[in-house]
Amino acid sequence: MTTLSGVARKTQRSWLNPSTWHLRTRLVLVAMALLVAICGAVGLVSYASMDLFLNKQLDSQLEQASRRANDFGRPPSNFPSTGRPDPLEARGQGAGTLNARIDGSTVSSSGLIDAAGNRAALSTEDKQVLLSLPRDNRPVDRSLSNGDYRLVAVETAYGDVIVTGLPLSDKQSTEASLVWTMVFVSLGGLVLIGLAGTVVIRRTMRPLEQLSEVATKVSRLPLDAGEVALAVRVPASASHPGTEVGSVGHALNQMLNNVSSALEARQESETKVRQFVADASHELRTPLTAIRGYTELLRMTENFTDDGRKSLARVQSQSERMTTLVEDLLLLARLDEGQPLKVGDVDLTQLVIETVSDEKVMAPDHIWQLQLPDEPVTVRGDSAQLHQVLANLLSNARKHTEAGTTVVTGVMLSADGSAVVTVTDNGPGIPADFQGRIFSRFARADVARSGSEGTSGLGLSIVESIVEAHGGSVEVTSKPGRTEFALRLPTVANQHI
Incomplete structure (x- = not known):
């Protein structure tokens, strides 16, 4: 009332x-x-x-x-x-x-x-x-x-x-x-x-x-990214330049033509860049695999001084980091191209338990907690990609918080029937001016949250791309002492992939 x-x-x-x-x-x-x-x-x-x-x-x-x-x-x-x-x-x-x-x-x-x-x-x-x-x-x-x-x-x-x-x-x-x-x-x-x-x-x-x-x-058109068909125009009856209103309609059509040309040029440029990234990433996999293989071979067959072993270990770690970056770029390229997902029933509750268990092994100095429902929460999606989403979020919380930080991972059903997965930590928080671009590619704010491990700035971008490919959404809320990433995915009953 x-x-x-x-x-x-x-x-x-x-x-x-x-x-x-x-x-x-x-x-x-x-x-x-x-x-x-x-x-x-x-x-x-x-x-x-x-x-x-x-x-x-x-x-x-x-x-x-x-x-x-x-x-x-x-x-x-x-x-x-x-x-x-x-x-x-x-x-x-x-x-x-x-x-x-x-x-x-x-x-x-x-x-x-x-x-x-x-x-x-x-x-x-x-x-x-x-x-x-x-x-x-x-x-x-x-x-x-x-x-x-x-x-x-x-x-x-x-x-x-x-x-x-x-x-x-x-x-x-x-x-x-x-x-x-x-x-x-x-x-x-x-x-x-x-x-x-x-x-x-x-x-x-x-x-x-x-x-x-x-x-x-x-x-209402999504002009910010992707291919946009800007076919909307003012009809000829309202775009005759001989009248005042017709002049405005004619000018609006001219502007839309210009915007459409600019969008087509942008899309063509983005397509070329994505194709280049995909091709380059694919081509880099072979030499990186060779570098890692020869590095392992050298470690097993040759004798090095202590400095040589350190240098060789450094080459191996950087090649592994480069391989991870290439794999991330390839995944983003495939998501941009809209490649079909390997859809199946995924139990989010079990997936969260397994992913958090892996993180416990990697970061025993953090406090890992679970908040799970009594009944399984099932969605339709790509199990490997959803696992990567959770791994990226948990890894992000691990890398950017100090030892002793509590990380709580929860699963619940919302009022509209969607599945909600949250990853919450009590770390220092994310600056407000960085939160608006936190899901952008290569976005990093090294001064935002403390941590010793370097990142490529692709993890959260991959999270957003995978979640949107599953018909869901992701959002972040952060203030000093509490940062939460919330994933919202349609359940099996109302999911259409």
């Missing part, structure tokens, strides 16, 4: 960080944001224009209604005796029209025409709103119990005030229709732009994705 929540938090952080988004996502979002801004600007301008037009239209209608009410509300010649006419009775007043007469601080008559053409009375709150209107002949908007109205109060020459009003419901309905129309049209446009933009941008970005795919495939 912790891992899943950590992944979820990481995903959430990436979505909150626009710099981690795909380019096509950002382009689509930018296009949609621009469309939103344009639709918003168009909507605001349209709404403002419509509102101005409707206000002018309503004000014109209100002015006409107010004029009719004022003309009808003029007192007749017998004004004192008959009273003033009610402006609501004026002809031509449509449904919803509001009229009122204000005498001083009192609404003497008021009402509005309902949808059926009948007169409806105003509430006390509505009358208070009418009394608070500015009397400057300028239309104002107010909310009444029957809805919003646009009202105008006109003071007559007779001292009273005629209030006329028209409902804002038609104007508000028209503006609401405009707003909803703009919203739905904008949303539809956003959906269409999002879908069309995604398709168009994805097609436009496809050449970049092809470039990325080619670069990713090349990055």
